[in-house]
Amino acid sequence: xxxSIGSLTGSxxxxxxxxxxxxxxxxxxxxxxxxxxxxxxxxxAAGSTTATASVAAAQVQREVPSLLVLxxxxxxxxxLGDLVAYRLAxxxxxxxxxxxxxxRKLTTAQERLGAALSRGGGALVVIARFAPAGRSxxxxxxxxxxxxxxxxxxxxxLAGVAWAGYSVGLGYFGGQWLGASWVGxxxxxxxxxxxxxxxxxxxxxxxxTPAPAPAPEPAA
Numbered sequence: 638x639x640x641s642i643g644s645l646t647g648s649x650x651x652x653x654x655x656x657x658x659x660x661x662x663x664x665x666x667x668x669x670x671x672x673x674x675x676x677x678x679x680x681x682a683a684g685s686t687t688a689t690a691s692v693a694a695a696q697v698q699r700e701v702p703s704l705l706v707l708x709x710x711x712x713x714x715x716x717l718g719d720l721v722a723y724r725l726a727x728x729x730x731x732x733x734x735x736x737x738x739x740x741r742k743l744t745t746a747q748e749r750l751g752a753a754l755s756r757g758g759g760a761l762v763v764i765a766r767f768a769p770a771g772r773s774x775x776x777x778x779x780x781x782x783x784x785x786x787x788x789x790x791x792x793x794x795l796a797g798v799a800w801a802g803y804s805v806g807l808g809y810f811g812g813q814w815l816g817a818s819w820v821g822x823x824x825x826x827x828x829x830x831x832x833x834x835x836x837x838x839x840x841x842x843x844x845x846t847p848a849p850a851p852a853p854e855p856a857a
Contacts, residue, residue, distance in 0.1 A: 651677055655670070655714070656713070660714040666772075671800075671804050674707065676808065676822055678807070678808025678825075679808040679821055704805055704809060708801045709801075712797040714797075719776045719793040719796075720790070723779055759789070763792060763796040767803075767832045768839075803832065
């Protein structure tokens with residue numbers, strides 16, 4: 638498989654496949670978009686490990702734009718998928734509201750996201766991008782709660798760039814250090830799953846409630 642994907646890294650098809658997978662996995666979290674991004678980046682690392690000294694500089698020049706385009710492609714598709722889910726949830730109506738009300742996970746995420754955005758922070762959006770199905774929960778929750786797009790979009794963009802950069806970096810440097818083989822790809826995928834497990838644990842933690850204000854002292 639690495640050899641097959643490696644032959645596609647120099648063609649536009651690999652970017653189209655990555656973009657489609659990342660775009661759709663907000664609705665189908667079972668799609669292995671992260672694994673695909675890592676495998677493509679690992680295949681890109683295969684070129685540099687086999688390059689000779691005389692062509693090393695040219696090889697790096699050819700690969701770096703490919704890696705940058707891969708990051709840009711995955712990040713852009715991530716943001717577009719978030720926005721599509723957000724807009725669908727915004728217009729979902731009573732049926733979607735009832736579905737969210739029946740889901741403890743969606744209800745909790747909606748409440749926590751609303752509190753985070755109202756305080757001017759959206760780190761939860763970034764963390765959720767790494768958690769299994771977290772991207773779907775947060776995007777749908779933000780839309781169903783009618784959060785302002787100007788509050789949600791910048792954090793979605795940051796989450797997409799962070800996730801894409803992390804995934805590509807895992808694949809490329811894993812291939813450099815461990816070899817562009819199934820071993821390097823497997824270790825990189827495990828590192829991605831580990832980040833997802835940590836992110837999922839953070840999302841499951843109850844939101845901290847602010848301490849009650851001290852009662853005013855009685856007048857003398």
